[in-house]
Amino acid sequence: MPNHSQSSDTKKSDPTQDYLWQHLFEIMPIFFPGFEDMLVVRTWAGIMPYTPDGIPILGSVPKLEGFYLATGLCGGGLGTGAVLGQLIANLINHGERPGLFDDTSITRFSDKKD
Numbered sequence: 001m002p003n004h005s006q007s008s009d010t011k012k013s014d015p016t017q018d019y020l021w022q023h024l025f026e027i028m029p030i031f032f033p034g035f036e037d038m039l040v041v042r043t044w045a046g047i048m049p050y051t052p053d054g055i056p057i058l059g060s061v062p063k064l065e066g067f068y069l070a071t072g073l074c075g076g077g078l079g080t081g082a083v084l085g086q087l088i089a090n091l092i093n094h095g096e097r098p099g100l101f102d103d104t105s106i107t108r109f110s111d112k113k114d
């Protein structure tokens with residue numbers, strides 16, 4: 001089993017993490033021969049919040065006044081998050097609503113389109 005040098009944000013022992021690490025280190029050599037001899041210095045992971053159509057969900061929510069969504073940035077949120085956050089801030093603070101929000105509304109998943 002390879003050494004796992006824990007980074008500063010993962011120093012606490014956690015049964016779930018320990019379980020996952022154990023199984024990860026068991027299956028990794030299947031895909032990456034030689035992995036068992038490697039020193040793992042740092043790891044990271046997370047959920048990519050893909051929407052069904054691959055388009056973010058941005059804008060206000062009908063019937064929930066004052067509630068805004070800016071999520072579902074799929075696999076490119078690090079690149080697009082800042083500007084989309086700015087657009088949401090402009091909507092909340094100044095009522096600016098670019099045409100883009102027509103395509104990103106949450107209603108696209110609930111409105112019946114006959």
Ligand SMILES: Cc1cc2nc3c(=O)[nH]c(=O)nc-3n(C[C@H](O)[C@H](O)[C@H](O)COP(=O)(O)OP(=O)(O)OC[C@H]3O[C@@H](n4cnc5c(N)ncnc54)[C@H](O)[C@@H]3O)c2cc1C
Nearest residue numbers: 045046047048049070071072073074075076077078079080
């Ligand atoms: C391993 C990895 C590598 C990536 N690399 C890149 C890259 O190189 N470039 C790039 O542009 N993008 C990259 N991404 C994608 C980027 O991280 C995402 O697009 C971005 O984080 C999505 O932002 P988001 O706000 O839509 O969702 P998130 O950042 O996932 O935020 C959603 C938030 O909602 C919370 N949440 C979820 N469910 C609930 C609930 N029911 N109630 C309350 N809170 C809830 C979660 O805890 C989370 O804080 C990567 C993602 C991963 C996982």
